[in-house]
Amino acid sequence: MSQQGIFTRVFLLEILKGLSLTFRKLFAKPVTVQYPEQKKPLAPGFRGRHALVRDPETGKDRCIGCYRCAQVCPAQCIFIETERDPETRKRIVKRYEIDALRCIFCGYCEEVCPVNAIVLTEFYEYSGYSRQDLYFNKEKLLQNWDEFIVTQKRPYFNPFWRPRGIPVEKLPAPKRKAEGV
Amino acid sequence: MAPTLEIIKKQQTEDIWDEPYFVNMGPQHPATHGVLRLFLELNGETIVRCDPRIGYLHRGVEKLSEFRTYAQDMLLTDRLDYIASAANNVGYCLAVEKLMGLEVPRRAQILRVIACEMARIASHLLWLATHALDIGAMTVFLYCFRDREWLLDIFEMMCGARLTVSYPRIGGVRMDVTPEIIDELYKFTEEFPKRIPEYETLIDVNRIWLKRTKGIAVVSGQEAVNLGLTGPSLRGSGVPYDLRRSVPYLIYDELDFEVAVEFEGDVYARYRVRMKEMREANKIIRQCLDKLSGTEGEPVLAENAPDLLMPFGKIKRPQAAPHPKKGYVVRGVELPVVPEGEVYVATEVPKGELGFYIVSDGTGHPWRMRIRAPSFVHISAIPAMCEGQMVADLIAVIGSVDIVLGECDR
Numbered sequence: 001m002s003q004q005g006i007f008t009r010v011f012l013l014e015i016l017k018g019l020s021l022t023f024r025k026l027f028a029k030p031v032t033v034q035y036p037e038q039k040k041p042l043a044p045g046f047r048g049r050h051a052l053v054r055d056p057e058t059g060k061d062r063c064i065g066c067y068r069c070a071q072v073c074p075a076q077c078i079f080i081e082t083e084r085d086p087e088t089r090k091r092i093v094k095r096y097e098i099d100a101l102r103c104i105f106c107g108y109c110e111e112v113c114p115v116n117a118i119v120l121t122e123f124y125e126y127s128g129y130s131r132q133d134l135y136f137n138k139e140k141l142l143q144n145w146d147e148f149i150v151t152q153k154r155p156y157f158n159p160f161w162r163p164r165g166i167p168v169e170k171l172p173a174p175k176r177k178a179e180g181v
Numbered sequence: 182m183a184p185t186l187e188i189i190k191k192q193q194t195e196d197i198w199d200e201p202y203f204v205n206m207g208p209q210h211p212a213t214h215g216v217l218r219l220f221l222e223l224n225g226e227t228i229v230r231c232d233p234r235i236g237y238l239h240r241g242v243e244k245l246s247e248f249r250t251y252a253q254d255m256l257l258t259d260r261l262d263y264i265a266s267a268a269n270n271v272g273y274c275l276a277v278e279k280l281m282g283l284e285v286p287r288r289a290q291i292l293r294v295i296a297c298e299m300a301r302i303a304s305h306l307l308w309l310a311t312h313a314l315d316i317g318a319m320t321v322f323l324y325c326f327r328d329r330e331w332l333l334d335i336f337e338m339m340c341g342a343r344l345t346v347s348y349p350r351i352g353g354v355r356m357d358v359t360p361e362i363i364d365e366l367y368k369f370t371e372e373f374p375k376r377i378p379e380y381e382t383l384i385d386v387n388r389i390w391l392k393r394t395k396g397i398a399v400v401s402g403q404e405a406v407n408l409g410l411t412g413p414s415l416r417g418s419g420v421p422y423d424l425r426r427s428v429p430y431l432i433y434d435e436l437d438f439e440v441a442v443e444f445e446g447d448v449y450a451r452y453r454v455r456m457k458e459m460r461e462a463n464k465i466i467r468q469c470l471d472k473l474s475g476t477e478g479e480p481v482l483a484e485n486a487p488d489l490l491m492p493f494g495k496i497k498r499p500q501a502a503p504h505p506k507k508g509y510v511v512r513g514v515e516l517p518v519v520p521e522g523e524v525y526v527a528t529e530v531p532k533g534e535l536g537f538y539i540v541s542d543g544t545g546h547p548w549r550m551r552i553r554a555p556s557f558v559h560i561s562a563i564p565a566m567c568e569g570q571m572v573a574d575l576i577a578v579i580g581s582v583d584i585v586l587g588e589c590d591r
Contacts (some may be wrong), residue, residue, distance in 0.1 A: 014386040021382050022320055031327050043334070045341040045356075072490045074253035106256045106347050111355075112490050120341075160341070165288070165357025165481035170488070 045159035047105040048124040050098050050136060051145035053117055053181055061142060062117035065093040069109035069118055077102035078109065098141065100134040107160050114172040116161045121148040155180025201229050204572075208237050212315045212576045215586030217560065219575070226571050231564040235557075238590040246550040250491040251277050251351060251519060254547065259345040261535075261554065262588040264307050265300035267336070268530040270349045275430060276526035276537035277351050281519055283483050288476040289353035290431045295366070295469045296339070296348050297431075297530075298462040302373070303332045304531035305455045305462075312452070312580035313384060316393045321383050328376050331369060338362045352486020363470060370467045377459060394449040398566040398578045401446055408562040411555050412533025413458060414582050417451035419444040424529035432472070438465050448581040455583075487519075491545050519545065532556055532583055556589040 033040055042048075052061040065082035081095035109118050121144065128134045136144065149156060157180035168176050207218040216237035222230035242261065246254040258273040259266040271293050278285060285293075310325035333343040339362055340348040340355055348355055384390040400408070405418040415422055423440040425433040441457030443450035521543040527536040533555030542548040559582040567578045 014388065018320075018383045018387060021379060031330070043338040043341065046337060047341040068490055072253070074249055074256045104256060104345070105342065106345075107341060107355075108252075108256075108489050112488075159356060163356040164359065165354075165479075167480045167482060167484065169484075170482060170486070 042122045042124075044122065046122040046124070047107045047120040047160075049121050049126050049144055049148075050100060050103070050141060051119050051121045051148055052096065052138065052141040053119055054142050054145050054149075056181060061093070061096070061138065062115050063093045063096055064115055064117070065091045066114065068112045068114065072108045072112045074106060074108065075102045075104050093138075096138045096141065098136045100136060101131060110158060110160045111163065113161075114174050116158075116175065116178050119145075119158050120160070121145070123148050123151075149181070157181075206572075206575070208234075213579060214311065214584055217579070217584070217586055217589075219563070219579075221572070221575075223572065226573075228567050228570055228572060228575060231567050231575070233560050233563055235560060235586070236590050238586045240591065242591040243550055243552060246547055248546065250545045251547070252487065252489050252491050254550065255350065256345075256347050259347050260587060261552065261591065262304075262530060262532060262556070262585045263344060264585060265304035265531045266344065267296040267300040267346050267348050268304075268528070269535060270347060271297050271431075272526065272528035272530065272535050273537050274349045274351050275528060276524055276539050277519065279526055280522060280524045280539060280541055281351075281487075283352050283486060285353055285483055286480055287432075288357070288473070288479040289349075289481040289483075291469050291473050291476065292354050292358065292481060293349055294431050294433065294436075295466055295473075296336075296346070296354075297528075298465045298469070299332050299335065301462045301531045302459050302466075303329050305459050306332075308455060308531075308580075308583050309380060309452075312577075312583075313390075315576045315580050316390065318384050318387070318390065321380055324376070324379055324383070328373065335362060335365055335369065338365065350482070350486075350489070353480075353482035357481045358473075363473065366466060366470055370463055370470070373463050374460065377456065381456065391449070393574075393577055394452060394581075395445075395447060397448045397574050398570060398581065399445070399447045400562075400566060404565070405446070408565060409558045410533070410562055410582070411558070412529065412531070412583075413441070413451055413454040414533065414559060414562075416440065416442050417454045417581075418446035424527055424534060428527070430526075430528060432469075435472075436465055436468050438468075448577050451581045451583075519543070527553070530555065532585065532588065533559065535588075552588075552591055554588040554591060556584040556586070559584050560589055 052063060054060070055062050065080060067080055070076075070078040070080050077099040079095065079097040079099075080093065082091050083094050084090070085092055105120060107120055110116070110120055123144075126134075161178060162171065162175055201222050201224050204221045204223055205218060206221055207213040208216040213219070218234040218237065220232040220234055221228055240260070242257050246257055249257070255270055255273055258269040261269050306325045306329040310322040310329070313321040336346050336348070337343050339358060340346050400410070400418050402418045402420045405415050405420060410418070411422070419442060421440050421442045424430075425438075426440050438461045439457075441454045441461060443453045519541050521541055523538070523540040525536055525538045527534050534553065535555060536553030538551040538553065539547050540549040562582065563578060566582070567575045570578065
């Protein structure tokens, strides 16, 4: 064995090299975040808890009952029931429910919604004790929106409502000139 | 399995240990990288026979895809190799686009390559972290996760999800990038080459690492080809086969990168290949970012790309002649049609060659979708690689072929 070979073997040079690296990291800026106290800022457009947008003018949801979200949903977790108003012949959304436990958070629903009624909010800290807690009906979805929007800068516009770089003619007409809430 | 049971019974009742005995490794073993069960026949500590039992993570992705539209099937591919989901999405989208004859805009192609290579780095980082942890190096695990976290954050900025990104879509990508994301990626590509030497300082010359990896599970190039290995596991045996170079897709033929090859064919060689590949992937991202500035403002979705809301059933063909580019017109709405036919498209994902074989019968959903998963083939190669080795080396072998059970069981 060469002289250098013996030297590295006795003094464990390669181990010391590694240890010096870890020792230097002792004085580096920590990358960890003390989670419940500190939070990492989320990117806009994070696909989190569902909400139905409450229209600031009418105070109601914007859903028109077109069933597009229910049709495009790959997990089939959106349930809608509509009926016609007997006088005005307008469509009324009787039931709008999302089973959050089935949802895979792909964001297709907010992308196809022509009136930007549904949104996956940038809110991820939610849980429940039973399955019923995570089965959102219309009131709960509107409540989700109220809880979310107070933490946001107005007007709020989700990137998935009009995805960047998608040609305008590919979007439904109301989406092209949609504005923030 | 009757003789096996008899021997086990005999060993339990009488005190005889000169016959081989049987051990189940897994399915809940931390070093099996998922729910893989290995049925081992041991002679002392030497493996006589190894028999992988798979299927614990079977979700029926291939069958499920027959009941969803093409756009919805893309989300299933996220869940194959969940560590590098963007690479799977791209492979699937390329297959459907080939079937439809779609031309993807250049900007979308560049963005797809960026997403693919980001997924490659993220996957190799996770591989290095867990492989080193299995063999006994804890510090590398933490350092790798630090850098993988950065990549996941960039994915979050790009498309709103960290793991199951579903960033591409048929005919392009879901969303364009913002200047902030490009800045962040430039920062990453500047910083990441300085991070790789950190891992190498920790393990590359470490004598424990070398003893655990050098000369273990040696596979010659001929054997590797016979076993059907692809990706870094094949290139570690000296076969320079990389689909990005041999069958270029997207814009890989314009990019300047080297195919990482090592010739020893052992666990250490496969580790070296992956380290080289991370450097090359970093180089590719850098080149793509430079190309991206030349396509500012271009759309990221093809003009005749199908909507997310595709019709599921047979599209009724109206009397009018089909639009030459855009497909058929139903009730005034133009619908691009996925024509009848079959297609096989293979892409180089971090694990190896991922192929999608799609048979279409002209409806809005695949008639059959078969996935050629690299992990499945690699698992079948484990018995040949580990026979005659020690049980402890089996952990290194499982790690070195880089398997993900979500992809294997589908």
